[in-house]
Amino acid sequence: MGGTRFLVLQMKDLLKVGAIVVAGIVLIILALVFLLPRQNRAEMPETKNIFVPGTYTATIVLNNKPVEVRVTVNESEILYIDMSDMADIQRVFYPLFEPRLRDLAQEILQHQTAYIAPATDYPVTTNILQRAVKAALEMAAAGY
Numbered sequence: 108m109g110g111t112r113f114l115v116l117q118m119k120d121l122l123k124v125g126a127i128v129v130a131g132i133v134l135i136i137l138a139l140v141f142l143l144p145r146q147n148r149a150e151m152p153e154t155k156n157i158f159v160p161g162t163y164t165a166t167i168v169l170n171n172k173p174v175e176v177r178v179t180v181n182e183s184e185i186l187y188i189d190m191s192d193m194a195d196i197q198r199v200f201y202p203l204f205e206p207r208l209r210d211l212a213q214e215i216l217q218h219q220t221a222y223i224a225p226a227t228d229y230p231v232t233t234n235i236l237q238r239a240v241k242a243a244l245e246m247a248a249a250g251y
Contacts (some may be wrong), residue, residue: 156182159250165242166236169197176208176236178243184219188212188240197231203232211236 158180166173172194179187190208198205207229214223221241225233 131149163243163246165239176239180247208231
């Protein structure tokens with residue numbers, strides 16, 4: 108009987124030490140997370156020239172015909188987004204592209220980024236248009 112009691116007391120001690128070790132590790136991790144310096148946007152150096160000013164285009168093929176998505180930028184912001192060269196037959200077969208681009212352009216101009224969570228309405232159309240805008244903005248950033 109004495110051996111059983113000794114084993115139970117030893118297990119308690121092991122559990123106590125284990126809990127203290129886990130708590131210590133958690134405290135060390137929290138201290139590192141909160142005390143180590145990290146760069147945030149306020150501390151990052153400001154880049155004046157994000158884009159090369161101009162109008163950049165990306166092509167979407169709808170019904171075997173190209174449609175241009177144009178993005179106009181200045182050095183630091185997106186100014187205008189529109190679609191050109193959309194034929195009447197494309198408007199008939201893809202009626203959501205123009206209204207969705209207007210909505211997407213409004214969101215992009217407001218937030219000044221093409222990385223916007225896709226809307227729940229018409230996710231495929233939004234994704235196609237968003238990829239075209241991102242491609243045009245990548246060209247603007249590189250200065251093509």
